[in-house]
Amino acid sequence: MPKTSGHSWRFKARFRRHAFGWKSQPAIARLQEAVSEITLVARIEPILGAEGAVALLERISPALENVDSSSGAIGTAVNHAIAELVPVIVAAPADASTRAARLERLFEAHSADQIPYIERLADYWGELCGTAEVASEWADRLIGITRLALSPDKTVRGYFHGTSACLSALFAAGRHDELIELVRGDTFWPYKRWAVKAMVAQGRHTEAIAFAESCRNPWASDRDIDELCEGILLSTGRVDEAYSHYALTANRTHTYLGWFRAVAKKYPDRPRGSVLLDLVQLTPGDEGKWFAAAKDARLFDEAVALANQTPCDPKTLTRAARDFADKNPAFAVAAGLAALRWLVQGYGYEITSAAVWAAYAHTIKAAENEHRRDEIRSRIRALIDSADAHDGFVAKIIGRELGLP
Secondary structure, X not given: OXXXXXXXXXXHHHOOOOOOOOOHHHHHHHHXXXXXXXXXXXXXXXHHHHHHHHHHHHHHHHHHOOXXXXXXXXXXXXXXXXXXXXXXXXXXXXXXXXXXXXXXXXXXXXXXXXXXXXXXXXXXXXXXXXOHHHHHHHHHXXXXXXXXXXXXXXXXXXXXXXXXXXXXXXXXXXXXXXXXXXXXXXXXXXXXXXXXXXXXXXXXXXXXHHHHHHOOOOOOOHHHHHHHHHHHHHHOXXXXXXXHHHHHHXXXXXXXXXXXXXXXXXXXXXXXXXXXXXXHHHOOOOXXXXXXXXXXXXXXXXXXXXXXXXXXXXXXXXXXXXXOOOOOHHHHHHHHHHHHHHHHOXXXXXXXXXXXXXXXXXXXXXXXXOOOHHHHHHHHHHHHHHOOOOOOHHHHHHHHHHOOO
16 A cells, blocks of 8 residues: 555644634634545545544544534534545545554544544544445444443443444444344434344335334434435435425525525425425424525515515515615515615614615615606615604614604
């Protein structure tokens, strides 16, 4: 195998033990830089890239020990890094001794991971083994302690850092029945999901879904269960069933717009308006938060109705008024009026005078394009009058323009 020890990795100097303080953002930035450095090298020299990936994974936990992980941001960043680094290691050519050495180094790093940060590495263990034979050897090595860790006898059961690695290795080795039997007892969902995957690999799709559903409890991730079951149904062509049972909950993201896009992308044959309506009905009281999704789907009438039903971010509405002032002035006017309505009622985060003025200016511009300037000015004035807001924030900013006393 080619020698890799002479390469100078920039990340090694940055990932020393206790290299970072308590702030997570600098550590996240350095981690992303390190992953980029490794993946760029791996495109040209895969073996060298794999060595860099292993070296970084060995250094992550010691370097991040002092970082505040309470927000979850650094943990998420590490999980993303693991997901990018594992394929680099797996794809690199390696003889048996080289792969064995890498696995030993990674297992030792995982064992010493006290926070833990690289815990998720164990979920990829079967892939890292490279072959079913190597995976089976690792399963044999770990299964004894894993059986004790998962034992129904509470006097012997306990945490073993290699449990997920054992289950992953059993799966990669094709030892599905053994895996299923191992986790059928009182175990956590992250372990039981391996049994679901094993049943799918055996073609027992309906049984896999039923087993996953039986695992629901306050400590199991409903979204993970939904996502797994949705994937099983989609893989077997049961699209309508997947949508009706799991699509809306399995694809939730941090934003309502992202949520809508995720569902609509996965189910392209379903009318986007129908998807939007289903999501709105799933979240009663949050209708206004779906405005951006409706606008994205070019469902302009629905968007306006949603924006006026429950509070909607005035800045989002103002951007819509700005962006559509020329190409769809009627929609822009409606969005701008909704923005001003919620501003008058005190909604919005960190609202400045500039934000209020922008809402007014973009609304008036759209109204001019529709030849409705005077009408819309009158409606804005009536909006402020009806809210008894002459002494309010919005009235003070645009009151003179409207001729308010």
